[in-house]
Amino acid sequence: MRTLLLLYLCVYVAWAQDNLDYDDYDDATGLPRNKTGASVDARGHRPLQRGRDSYNANRYSPPPVSGRGRYRGRPTAAPTGQQVQEREEQPEAGGCTHASDEMGVLCPTGCELKTTLQKQERNVRTIVNELKPQVDDLSRSSNNIFNYVNSMSSSLRERQRIITDNSRVVGQYTDSVEEQHAYIKETVDTVFPSNIRVLQGVLDKIRLKIQKLEKAIQVQREGCTEPCKTKCPIPVVSGKECEDIFRRGGKDSQMYLIQPDAFYPPYKVFCDQSSQNGGWLLIQSRLDGSVDFGRRWDNYRRGFGNIAFDVGKGHCETPGEYWLGNDRISQLTKMGPTEVLIEMEDWTGAKVHAQYRQFTIQSETSNYVLAVDGYSGTAGNCFLDGSLQLFGENRTMTIHNGMMFSTYDRDNDNWLPGDPSKQCSKEDGGGWWYNRCHSANPNGRYYIGGAYTRQMAKHGTDDGMVWMNWKGSWYSLKAISMKIRPYFASR
Ligand SMILES: *[C@@H]1O[C@H](CO)[C@@H](O)[C@H](O)[C@H]1NC(C)=O
Numbered sequence: 001m002r003t004l005l006l007l008y009l010c011v012y013v014a015w016a017q018d019n020l021d022y023d024d025y026d027d028a029t030g031l032p033r034n035k036t037g038a039s040v041d042a043r044g045h046r047p048l049q050r051g052r053d054s055y056n057a058n059r060y061s062p063p064p065v066s067g068r069g070r071y072r073g074r075p076t077a078a079p080t081g082q083q084v085q086e087r088e089e090q091p092e093a094g095g096c097t098h099a100s101d102e103m104g105v106l107c108p109t110g111c112e113l114k115t116t117l118q119k120q121e122r123n124v125r126t127i128v129n130e131l132k133p134q135v136d137d138l139s140r141s142s143n144n145i146f147n148y149v150n151s152m153s154s155s156l157r158e159r160q161r162i163i164t165d166n167s168r169v170v171g172q173y174t175d176s177v178e179e180q181h182a183y184i185k186e187t188v189d190t191v192f193p194s195n196i197r198v199l200q201g202v203l204d205k206i207r208l209k210i211q212k213l214e215k216a217i218q219v220q221r222e223g224c225t226e227p228c229k230t231k232c233p234i235p236v237v238s239g240k241e242c243e244d245i246f247r248r249g250g251k252d253s254q255m256y257l258i259q260p261d262a263f264y265p266p267y268k269v270f271c272d273q274s275s276q277n278g279g280w281l282l283i284q285s286r287l288d289g290s291v292d293f294g295r296r297w298d299n300y301r302r303g304f305g306n307i308a309f310d311v312g313k314g315h316c317e318t319p320g321e322y323w324l325g326n327d328r329i330s331q332l333t334k335m336g337p338t339e340v341l342i343e344m345e346d347w348t349g350a351k352v353h354a355q356y357r358q359f360t361i362q363s364e365t366s367n368y369v370l371a372v373d374g375y376s377g378t379a380g381n382c383f384l385d386g387s388l389q390l391f392g393e394n395r396t397m398t399i400h401n402g403m404m405f406s407t408y409d410r411d412n413d414n415w416l417p418g419d420p421s422k423q424c425s426k427e428d429g430g431g432w433w434y435n436r437c438h439s440a441n442p443n444g445r446y447y448i449g450g451a452y453t454r455q456m457a458k459h460g461t462d463d464g465m466v467w468m469n470w471k472g473s474w475y476s477l478k479a480i481s482m483k484i485r486p487y488f489a490s491r
Pocket residue numbers: 034035036038453
């Protein structure tokens with residue numbers, strides 16, 4: 001018994017520990033508990049499993065910059081008393097007898113007669129007296145019988161009445177059944193067919209509409225082949241990038257056509273010509289969750305989303321949600337020293353930014369390694385410092401500088417490389433320079449309202465649009481954008 005108890009205790013302790021280790025990613029179904037002070041529950045990293053794995057921060061060295069019937073009451077019962085007539089011993093019919101019986105009966109004399117009569121009378125009186133109650137009885141009982149008969153006949157009348165009623169009801173019922181039958185017949189014969197005709201017509205119309213919709217969708221699909229075409233007039237001013245355009249007089253923030261390299265066709269981008277004196281080229285934009293960022297390597301390489309919209313001013317002055325494309329980003333950042341401005345907004349309208357004076361993305365052959373340096377700003381230095389809510393190795397795991405780009409179909413992160421079940425991009429929602437895994441996740445899932453929970457996340461990880469050093473792991477920003485421009489030391 002004691003052994004059993006001990007065993008139970010062990011199992012319980014093991015279970016409790018398992019529960020405590022909320023970060024155990026092998027336990028995909030293990031529901032997290034609500035820890036008090038959820039704000040300090042920093043995620044982002046994938047801590048080491050003691051004795052089972054190790055973390056090598058410098059796997060790549062960072063590049064230099066980079067659901068009846070009613071029962072009636074019984075009638076009064078007929079009297080049941082037995083009318084047994086008691087046989088009275090009648091006195092002899094008068095007369096005096098001889099001394100000897102054989103002599104017969106003597107003829108009565110007056111006196112004898114009188115005596116006899118008196119005697120008789122006494123007898124008769126008694127009899128009459130005795131009869132009286134019987135007569136009374138009889139009269140009473142006949143009265144009862146009368147009553148009984150009376151009630152019988154009234155009950156009989158009642159029954160007859162009910163029978164008549166019933167047959168009337170049956171008659172009515174039959175009538176109504178006939179009526180309904182007629183109605184149903186009429187409905188089936190005439191109304192149904194006509195309704196069916198009407199429905200047929202409706203169906204045909206719906207079919208037509210569906211066809212139209214399918215056609216429209218087809219047109220949309222064709223119109224949305226990469227990169228997404230935006231139908232607004234393109235400004236005359238063009239240039240190598242947004243800074244170049246600014247200098248050529250393109251001072252409004254809107255969509256422009258740029259051609260950084262004469263050997264490649266020009267393409268559209270959104271230029272922010274007002275923040276910090278303008279010249280900013282949007283390489284990433286999130287603002288309403290309209291575009292899915294959980295995409296493949298090829299998509300991230302070529303770019304996706306909507307560059308800009310015309311909201312009625314005749315030009316595309318409102319940026320859409322998009323990713324410019326790793327090839328383009330790499331090419332732009334390698335033209336010369338490039339700075340990056342990451343602006344973000346929470347759901348109350350508060351804004352912060354992070355800026356790096358140096359920002360370089362290597363080419364695809366090196367999996368677009370990221371190199372940044374020279375932080376300034378108010379959001380917190382996620383790229384170089386990692387999450388300030390974590391410590392030691394856990395923090396190092398969230399530094400993005402020097403990381404290769406990873407998508408769910410191409411794993412280049414620093415979390416048990418080569419293990420397909422340990423891929424940051426599969427769990428954290430988008431393509432990004434994941435380490436093990438992130439402190440910043442601008443391409444993560446879009447959560448309306450900001451605060452979200454492990455239960456809401458697809459894999460229980462902090463897969464929102466996160467910037468840990470500003471809002472922690474469990475707050476998904478309302479908007480975030482990344483803009484680049486050539487860097488000039490003397491600006
Ligand atoms: C956790 O519980 C507290 C109260 O105990 C509650 O205010 C909070 O919203 C809960 N957090 C989550 C993420 O469920």
